[in-house]
Amino acid sequence: MILHYKNMDFTSKNIITTAAVTAALLPAASFLMQESQVAYADSVEYRVITGDYVNFRKGPSTSYASLGQLNKGDKVEYISVSGSWTKVKYNGQTGYVYSQYVSQVNSEAKTEVKYVNCSALNVRSGAGTSYSIITTITKDTKVEVISTSNGWSKIKVGTTTGYVSSKYLSETKDSSNSSSDNTSNSTTSASKVVSYAKSFLGKPYVWGAQGPSSFDCSGFTYYVFKNSANITLPRTSKDQSTYGTTxxxxxxxxxxxxxxxxxxxxxxxxxxxxxxxxxxxxIHASSSKGKVVISDFNNYYTNAFVKAKRVL
Structure with a gap:
């Protein structure tokens, strides 16, 4: 019995010694774990999305719900691959994208520069005319083209990123667009617009009408610019006030x-x-006068004036 107790005492000492050694090693293990995590954080890889309207899903299958859509040029943090799906992180969310639409970032890729080739170009929040207008840029404005798909280009101009119709972008500025020529052309276009507008003097004001036998105020400007300058303005006065240069x-x-x-x-x-x-x-289609008239900037209109836009 005495021998048995000694063995038990020896075993207890071993346990105590092992526990002490383990405790001593824990800080080192914790440090190594932290070092490993830091090393992992420093080796984050990125990928780029190569298609538009790519679903960003909760899991690696089309049966999973979409967290949203990614577009060509969007940069994502790469995590892993699961079958035909790539696990990525985007804007703080983690999800899966079909691998066909994910590519490695080309660090040597250069931003393509183009120029606006029309008098005024709407920059929209998405690739289509149904998306809202963010701003309007004028002829020869320099833009950075991020990507192009289905007739629309994702661009950056200043601090603004949006979408424009690709057909209104050119590789170079209009070489004939010297300041003197531009002034002359603008004056000619303006004279043509005003002359055409005056041809409708006396036409009745009808709410919602856009010519040629009757007009409301924005219907009048819409019709005149479309038919005399080939410029398609938005249809309402409020939307027209966002078009062109202030x-x-x-x-x-x-x-x-x-x-x-x-x-x-x-x-x-x-x-x-x-x-x-x-x-x-x-000149305007006046609801109070009931027709297209010419008015002075009298006290009433001076006080009511909000802004002016140049689209020629």
């Missing part, structure tokens, strides 16, 4: 669009539009 009232030129808040006190909300014709006058 001009101060003191810098108005013939052919500029002028916008007003005619709903009461001027809160900056656009409710009316006309075309500036020079000599402190503009």
């Amino acid at each position: 001009i101060s009232k003191k810098n108005l030129k013939v052919g500029d669009l002028v916008f007003f808040d005619t709903s009461g006190s001027n809160s900056g909300n656009v409710s009316h539009v006309g075309i500036y014709i020079g000599s402190n006058q503009f």
Whole structure:
């Protein structure tokens, strides 16, 4: 019995000694684990999406719900591959993308530069005319093309990223677009627009009408610019006020669009539009006059003035 106790005592000592050694090693193991995690964090790999409207799913199958859609050029953090699917992280979310639409990042790829080749080009939030207009850029504006798909280009201009119709982008600026030629062409276009607009003087005002026998205010400007300058404006006065380049009232030129808040006190909300014709006058389809008329910038319209846009 005495021998048995000694054996038990020896075993207990071994256990205590082993526990002490393990405890001593734990900080080192913890340190190695942290070092491993740091090394992993430093070796993050990235991939780039090669298609538009690519589903970003919760799991590696089409049966899993979509977390959203990724577009060509989007950069994602690569995690692993599962069959035909790649596990990635994007904007803080982890999910799966079909591997066919994932490619390694080409560090040598150069951004393609192009120029706007029309008088005014809408930059939209998505690749299609159904998407909202973010801003409008003018002829010869330099843009960075991120990707192109189905007739639409994803671009960056300044700090803005959006989509434009690819047919309105060119490799170079218009060589004939010198300042003097541009001024001359703009003056000619403006004169043509004003002359065409005056041909409708006296035509009745009808809400929702866009010509040629009757007009509302934005229907008038829409019809005139489309048929005299081949420029398709948005249909409403509010949307037209987002098109083109903003001009101060003191810098108005013939052919500029002028916008007003005619709903009461001027809160900056656009409710009316006309075309500036020079000599402190503009032509418009007036609901109060019931027809297309020429008006002066009198006190009423000066107080109601919100902004002006140049689209020529």
